[in-house]
Amino acid sequence: MGTTLLILGVALWAGAHLFKRLAPAQRTAMGEKGKGAVALALLGAIVLMVIGYRMADPVWLWVSPPWMTHVNNLLVFIAFYLFAVSALQTGLHQRIRHPQLSGFKAWAVAHLLVVGTLQGVILFGGLLAWAVVSVILINRANRDWTRPQDSAMWKEGVAIVGALFAMLVVGQIHGWLGPWPFGG
Structure with a gap:
């Protein structure tokens, strides 16, 4: 069920x-x-x-090695950073057309690496597939992409600090509701 x-x-x-x-x-x-x-x-x-x-x-398909937690955390940090890039319209936003969906894909891949259950594959693999299809459909509908204008360099620093803060807060909540995400 x-x-x-x-x-x-x-x-x-x-x-x-x-x-x-x-x-x-x-x-x-x-x-x-x-x-x-x-x-x-x-x-x-x-x-x-x-x-x-x-x-x-849980139907176990694989067990990730302990060091994979660090790869997961790096990808989750990148995901939060890409969401901040989108919100702040940083310089990186000029190079990445879909920073939020790219961040979502990084988050899904991160979780696929460490959650080796059938349920994890259904959840994170399904959400990854949705994000990939979304990018394809958006790009087909809007072939012309106007790059955002230049932005102040300080926004990059704010995006990094914001992503780190968000990751720590969400990580704490994740630990309260489920497994502790930072290893150890």
Whole structure:
């Protein structure tokens, strides 16, 4: 039952996010109400993924070596940094067209490296697949990309500090709710 809920949650997450890209006329016709419907679908997806992941009995596919935790943490830091790059419109944003989706992909890969269960593959592999498909669909729909203008160098430092702070806070919460992410 847990695995089924997990699959439904990942599918609902992907469907809600891709709805705008796959059915733009229907999404436009929904107007502002559509935003609320998508938000509720995403909330439902998160609930299904959390409940499904926690309910499912782990089916181990591999066990990662202890040093892989450091690779995971580096990729998660990069993910947070890329989200900060997007929010602050730093200089790196001029080189990366989709920093948030790139960060999301880094986060998913990081977790695939250390969570060697079937449930981990369904959750993180499914979310990685969604992020890859999203980039492809966005790029097809908007072939012309206007690079953002130059930004102040100080924004890079703020992005790094912000990413580090976010990682520490989220890591602490992760440790309260699940496994301690920093090893040891």
